[in-house]
Amino acid sequence: MNVPIIEARDVSAGYGASQVLRGVDLAIHAGETIGLMGRNGMGKTTLIRTLLGLLPTQGGTVLMDGVDAASEPAFRRARRGIATVPENRGVFAGLSVTENLRLAARPGAWSEQRVLSQFPRLRERHRHRGNQLSGGEQQMLAIGRALMTNPRLLVLDEATEGLAPLVRDEIWHTIRLVRDSGIAVVVVDKTVSAVLSLADRVTVLVKGGVVYTGDPQTLREDAALMHRHLGV
Amino acid sequence: MQLAGLFAQVLNGLQYGLLLFLISSGLTLIFGVMRVINLAHGSLFMIGAYLAYALAGITGSLWLALPAAVAGGALFGAALEYTLFRRFREREHLDQVLLTFALILLFEEARSALVDNQFHSVAIPAMLDFSVRVTADFAYSAYRIAVLGICLGVAALMFIGVERTRVGSAIRAAAENAEMVDLLGIDARRLHTLVFAVGTALAMLAGALAAPLQSVYPGMGDGFLIISFVVVVIGGLGSIAGAFWAALLIGLIDTLGQAYVPQAAGTAIYVLMAAVLLFRPAGLFAKG
Ligand SMILES: Nc1ncnc2c1ncn2[C@@H]1O[C@H](COP(=O)(O)OP(=O)(O)OP(=O)(O)O)[C@@H](O)[C@H]1O
Numbered sequence: 001m002n003v004p005i006i007e008a009r010d011v012s013a014g015y016g017a018s019q020v021l022r023g024v025d026l027a028i029h030a031g032e033t034i035g036l037m038g039r040n041g042m043g044k045t046t047l048i049r050t051l052l053g054l055l056p057t058q059g060g061t062v063l064m065d066g067v068d069a070a071s072e073p074a075f076r077r078a079r080r081g082i083a084t085v086p087e088n089r090g091v092f093a094g095l096s097v098t099e100n101l102r103l104a105a106r107p108g109a110w111s112e113q114r115v116l117s118q119f120p121r122l123r124e125r126h127r128h129r130g131n132q133l134s135g136g137e138q139q140m141l142a143i144g145r146a147l148m149t150n151p152r153l154l155v156l157d158e159a160t161e162g163l164a165p166l167v168r169d170e171i172w173h174t175i176r177l178v179r180d181s182g183i184a185v186v187v188v189d190k191t192v193s194a195v196l197s198l199a200d201r202v203t204v205l206v207k208g209g210v211v212y213t214g215d216p217q218t219l220r221e222d223a224a225l226m227h228r229h230l231g232v
Numbered sequence: 233m234q235l236a237g238l239f240a241q242v243l244n245g246l247q248y249g250l251l252l253f254l255i256s257s258g259l260t261l262i263f264g265v266m267r268v269i270n271l272a273h274g275s276l277f278m279i280g281a282y283l284a285y286a287l288a289g290i291t292g293s294l295w296l297a298l299p300a301a302v303a304g305g306a307l308f309g310a311a312l313e314y315t316l317f318r319r320f321r322e323r324e325h326l327d328q329v330l331l332t333f334a335l336i337l338l339f340e341e342a343r344s345a346l347v348d349n350q351f352h353s354v355a356i357p358a359m360l361d362f363s364v365r366v367t368a369d370f371a372y373s374a375y376r377i378a379v380l381g382i383c384l385g386v387a388a389l390m391f392i393g394v395e396r397t398r399v400g401s402a403i404r405a406a407a408e409n410a411e412m413v414d415l416l417g418i419d420a421r422r423l424h425t426l427v428f429a430v431g432t433a434l435a436m437l438a439g440a441l442a443a444p445l446q447s448v449y450p451g452m453g454d455g456f457l458i459i460s461f462v463v464v465v466i467g468g469l470g471s472i473a474g475a476f477w478a479a480l481l482i483g484l485i486d487t488l489g490q491a492y493v494p495q496a497a498g499t500a501i502y503v504l505m506a507a508v509l510l511f512r513p514a515g516l517f518a519k520g
């Protein structure tokens with residue numbers, strides 16, 4: 001419990017010459033739910049990609065289980081228990097629902113049957129290819145596939161974006177269920193109220209730097225901060 | 233007589249097409265998964281043919297050459313991917329063209345130094361050195377029938393491997409989005425090594441199978457490389473099924489064309505390719 005699953009210490013990162021993250025600290029412990037917040041383009045996705053090993057650090061350190069992860073490529077970090085639902089969903093268009101799920105499978109509580117029970121729509125469509133699914137179905141598939149890896153930490157980048165209200169509710173419901181099962185969750189989402197009510201802790205990014213880290217209640221009561229950095 | 237001749241040409245066309253499939257399926261997979269244009273793929277075909285020539289000379293039979301081409305090709309392909317091609321995956325196509333063109337020159341020099349610059353024939357295995365009587369007035373080479381069968385078997389294995397296994401679905405997934413494959417905890421680079429190994433093994437197997445049919449000679453892979461690119465374009469970049477049907481189509485058009493309309497045969501397939509590029513750029517057999 002003391003050693004975080006993954007941790008950013010004073011991390012700087014960006015794309016080529018342009019630096020996006022400036023000295024970010026963030027630690028995610030087992031079982032914890034973290035809300036990562038900030039307006040468009042503030043660096044949330046960049047921070048996630050850096051933690052996942054898709055983007056190299058320009059300064060600072062990313063640690064996994066307390067050990068410098070610089071030499072751990074993305075696939076190995078994933079194998080050590082991080083599952084991701086990326087911003088664009090990353091559903092394989094040419095693979096069937098079943099193939100998408102089975103590709104990810106690693107032993108644990110989440111099996112193909114359990115995922116299909118969680119998302120009955122996917123069961124109905126298990127033979128359909130990724131590109132034959134609606135946006136909501138794709139998002140369910142992306143989440144179900146992440147769960148198939150039986151992770152310690154689930155990272156969701158804009159998992160409810162552009163979806164119908166009912167589908168959003170279903171996805172929030174699933175995220176709660178995952179959290180309650182003891183899996184750590186990092187959630188990035190534009191629905192501020194939903195993130196605040198879900199998270200144990202929130203971190204707010206502004207221009208690649210952390211302006212707030214702490215419990216959601218304190219943030220909610222700070223109207224000025226909420227308005228300035230989250231636009232609500 | 234006429235009909236028997238046509239039948240023979242159709243069989244020749246199919247057999248040529250299936251050999252083309254062995255070469256172009258590797259080419260299209262390597263491009264689809266790694267986005268690498270491998271101009272040296274024809275040289276791998278040549279190396280397979282020379283391997284067959286060398287082993288047939290030593291052992292007196294072609295049979296050892298076939299498994300040797302597959303096993304040696306897999307190892308050679310894996311080594312090429314590991315040492316060279318993975319470094320060129322993210323580079324521009326021009327860099328890849330320079331690398332693979334350099335490999336062509338290197339392989340040709342090696343062939344010249346190790347063997348020579350002459351034509352050499354390779355004997356058909358004694359066991360298959362006869363003709364099968366199909367009708368009263370038509371017989372067909374048993375070796376060519378064996379080549380047809382082997383190629384069909386390999387095509388079936390390729391199809392099952394790519395479409396029906398978990399590794400196959402990982403390969404298809406990596407062709408779409410290698411980063412997402414990594415995020416699922418699967419090392420996409422190992423899939424690249426595998427694809428390159430398989431592609432090289434198939435090209436070298438094709439060379440070994442073709443050696444008795446057309447003898448071995450300098451630059452013998454060049455023509456096959458160009459036609460294979462035509463197959464890959466017509467079949468749709470990265471598509472195994474597309475490459476299969478396109479290879480059969482090209483094999484038939486080329487063989488029948490040369491037999492019956494030799495004036496047009498040289499250009500027909502290129503016209504077809506241009507038409508596909510214009511009207512169905514995703515490939516003649518692409519869905520939707
Ligand atoms: N591939 C890239 N190359 C160059 N700059 C990029 C790239 N991706 C993002 N950026 C820039 O980095 C900054 C942070 O982007 P990032 O995607 O991390 O923001 P975000 O907080 O996730 O935003 P959003 O809420 O819109 O998803 C932005 O200024 C963006 O323009």
Ligand SMILES: [Mg+2]
Binds near residue numbers: 087157
């Ligand atoms: Mg983002």
